[in-house]
Amino acid sequence: MQSFLQFNPTRLWFGQDQIEQLQQELGTNGKRVLLVYGGGSIKKNGVYDAVMEQLTHMQAEVFEMSGVEPNPRLNTVRKGIDICRDKQIELILAVGGGSVIDCVKAISVGVYYDGDVWDIVTRKAVPHKALPFGTVLTLAATGSEMNNISVITHWEKNEKRGWSSSFAYPAFSILDPTYTYSVPMDQTIYGIVDMMSHVLEQYFHRTENTPMIDRFMESVLLTVIEAAPKLLADLNSYEHRATIMYAGTTAFNGLLSSGTDGGDWASHQIEHGLSAVYDIPHGGGLGIVFPNWMKHCAEEDPSRMKKLAIAVFGIDPSDKTDHEIALEGIDALRSFWNSLGAPNRLGDYGIDDSRIEELVHKSFMKDKVGQYKMMTRETVRDILIRSLA
Amino acid sequence: MQSFLQFNPTRLWFGQDQIEQLQQELGTNGKRVLLVYGGGSIKKNGVYDAVMEQLTHMQAEVFEMSGVEPNPRLNTVRKGIDICRDKQIELILAVGGGSVIDCVKAISVGVYYDGDVWDIVTRKAVPHKALPFGTVLTLAATGSEMNNISVITHWEKNEKRGWSSSFAYPAFSILDPTYTYSVPMDQTIYGIVDMMSHVLEQYFHRTENTPMIDRFMESVLLTVIEAAPKLLADLNSYEHRATIMYAGTTAFNGLLSSGTDGGDWASHQIEHGLSAVYDIPHGGGLGIVFPNWMKHCAEEDPSRMKKLAIAVFGIDPSDKTDHEIALEGIDALRSFWNSLGAPNRLGDYGIDDSRIEELVHKSFMKDKVGQYKMMTRETVRDILIRSLA
Known part of the structure; x- marks a missing residue:
């Protein structure tokens, strides 16, 4: 056996209706929220409404960024970073699968990095701070909801790169199996x-x-x-x-x-x-x-x-x-x-x-x-x- | 499957020579340290010296309490609480097995409780704050090194009680298998x-x-x-x-x-x-x-x-x-x-x-x-x- 550190700071809320824990998590992490999601399926299957109900109840100020790609792209990350800076976001909430979460991880560390976030993805720069973020998982696949790993694609260069950071763990993740019913x-x-x-x-x-x-x-x-x-x-x-x-x-x-x-x-x-x-x-x-x-x-x-x-x-x-x-x-x-x-x-x-x-x-x-x-x-x-x- | 929260904040450092991580942990948690241990076997098997070497290197101010019993007793917990208050301890370090760790958990929450710590053990009072503590494990048995559970014995009443608290997780635990070689x-x-x-x-x-x-x-x-x-x-x-x-x-x-x-x-x-x-x-x-x-x-x-x-x-x-x-x-x-x-x-x-x-x-x-x-x-x-x- 090799030596190791076992440590994972993510609070994993698992089960039906665990979305209610969002209120407690919001109380800890801030109320200016950037909601990030993908192609809009969460508006059809009720997940968007369930999330908004909690955010509204907590009187959160919510900004939105949709359209994260299945292989999330650098330009989308950059756009998210701009929104976070512009709107003084306190908490990012990724609602989706691994792609949305990976994108949010890169946004979260990119906000506090002065250069281009691609430097972090290509491991030329090391993050020292990150915006807290949580996830509401809608697809069982990548495990990104409870790890510090992210994969970002530079579409113009045809490069897909994995990176990780001790700052890239979700603060919390909400896993309600009913949110995956509509996955085809x-x-x-x-x-x-x-x-x-x-x-x-x-x-x-x-x-x-x-x-x-x-x-x-x-x-x-x-x-x-x-x-x-x-x-x-x-x-x-x-x-x-x-x-x-x-x-x-x-x-x-x-x-x-x-x-x-x-x-x-x-x-x-x-x-x-x-x-x-x-x-x-x-x-x-x-x-x-x-x-x-x-x-x-x-x-x-x-x-x-x-x-x-x-x-x-x-x-x-x-x-x-x-x-x-x-x-x-x-x-x-x-x-x-x-x-x-x-x-x-x-x-x-x-x-x-x-x-x-x-x-x-x-x-x-x-x-x-x-x-x-x-x-x-x-x-x-x-x-x-x-x-x- | 029932709904659940999966969360454990303890950093588990596992492997030979992981005692060196103590320096990093001390840097985070404070340098006025109360070292708590049991009957003194750690002085025979070299663990005490290994811990002290790290603490000395970090110029920690070290206080000691030894003699924690195999079924740790309420009076020992009370004594530890008094020392922590008297010496303005910033970090408690439990060096031993489950008994020493359980004792330290009770000390850690008892320091910030005005009444008798037995109230917490008997679940009449709920802790809201705790001194941070870490552990150096010398006996593989109870799992106390990575959970929030403690068992304390009121010897005069012949009562042995288990209690737990979200504040009773070790901040870190150091598990070096060589430290258990001398366990009979x-x-x-x-x-x-x-x-x-x-x-x-x-x-x-x-x-x-x-x-x-x-x-x-x-x-x-x-x-x-x-x-x-x-x-x-x-x-x-x-x-x-x-x-x-x-x-x-x-x-x-x-x-x-x-x-x-x-x-x-x-x-x-x-x-x-x-x-x-x-x-x-x-x-x-x-x-x-x-x-x-x-x-x-x-x-x-x-x-x-x-x-x-x-x-x-x-x-x-x-x-x-x-x-x-x-x-x-x-x-x-x-x-x-x-x-x-x-x-x-x-x-x-x-x-x-x-x-x-x-x-x-x-x-x-x-x-x-x-x-x-x-x-x-x-x-x-x-x-x-x-x-x-």
């Missing part, structure tokens, strides 16, 4: 692939003696695998929405890396390249890339893929090589995602090999890609080619 | 029984649809069951000390009750009665009482005992009634604890039935005892009688 089938599926991918990235670590955290990761995967088909058969099930929503948060709030080296994350880097160039859904890209990354890596060292195959997919290891067991597990994962309706090849998005060198290049926005196996341009190209058809 | 065999065993009991109490809840948290609880138990015999065979193993230490914290830091009704806790109430009257080790008492509580409750409803038997003890359920499966699991638990060297009957502590009515009475320090099954004086008496021999 495809977004629900992408969210499930996304949260499972977060666990898998962390699972592919190389730290010895992390038995409890390994079991926790297997527990999250087993729970999602069990609940996902039930949820897709009944999108308005409170219990299954709740199970998936809580799993999504737990998948990526720091806990599952306690004492490990943090895992690999190459599949995420490769997917960031894909969605920077083609703007495909993050969960869709991950579902295609991840099994191919696993197959690629299992050829050298199948140890963790084997462990996963046995513990999560119930593969019988008798009379098989480690590599054979690993491959059966990878096939089981791919079959599971296919059974949900997730795409399994880049061709499903109309992507061919015409821009493959660009995709390889975009995967290397960080100096180092991968940890379970260090990636080179050649290994990334191999994984992308495996992913085409 | 018997205390190591009691700690293992104690942490497993904390998980079991929470496992016996009645909330439907908590699949992930149920698996987390099973994960903690499986991990402790796997690591405990290895640790007892090699008390200086860093990896096994680390596994057990982290399991002990995770067992009781709030996570494992997320979304459940919180579980039962009758066995703890009964044990509090026992150690209030006989001053036996908490873990020793729990190891005796808990299986008998389980057997008692399984007669009416074996559902959770059955689940535990299959998931944790690998009991084959074929061709057995639920009650039979439950009993096999309970026997496996008792056998496991016995195999570690924990006592399995009150007679091992020389306790007979002569004061049994007093023990029954002392179990009812709260109005309500139990939740999986509501206890009456008759049911508690039954469990105590089963526990005698």
